[in-house]
Amino acid sequence: MGYRGPLPKTAIARYNTCVVALRTSPRWGPLVRRRLTQITYTGRRSGRTFSTPVGYRRDGEVVTIGVMMPDAKSWWRNFTGDGGPITLDLDDTGRTGHAVARRDERGRVTVTVRLDGEA
Incomplete structure (x- = not known):
């Protein structure tokens, strides 16, 4: 049996750094960006700005x-209830929108973002 606890923050940070590097690479970026983006948001309680890659x-x-x-992550909790503002790297630019997180009866979490205006 392998390690079943949460990943150390340094491992997560390294993974996220690699994903961001792949997204910006000339060779792999166009392929990776079809399914992975980087979101940027402001924490509700801390007021700090965070960025993280997501599918x-x-x-x-x-x-x-x-x-x-979802129980091992906290970023999506910033978008529960009425949701909140978010920025996504799409179309080679930052696109703003309004994100709302919902947990279904099976515990799955989906964040739905309605983008603002045109790019």
């Missing part, structure tokens, strides 16, 4: 982010 699906001006292992 996404896009349908026009609506972006859906499925949160894998």
Whole structure:
């Protein structure tokens, strides 16, 4: 059996750094950016700005982010209730929108982002 506890923050930070590097690489970036974006948001309690890479699906001006292992992550909690503002790296630019997180009866969390205006 392997380690089952939460990943150390340094491991997560290294993983996120690698994902961001892949997104910006000339060779792999166009492929990686089809399914991975970087979100930027302001923490509700801390007021600090955070950025993290996430997987996404896009349908026009609506972006859906499925949160894998939601109980091990906290970023999505900034978008519960009425939700809040978010920025996503899409279309080679920062796109702003309004994100709302919902947990279903099976415990899965989905964050739905409605993008503001045109790029």
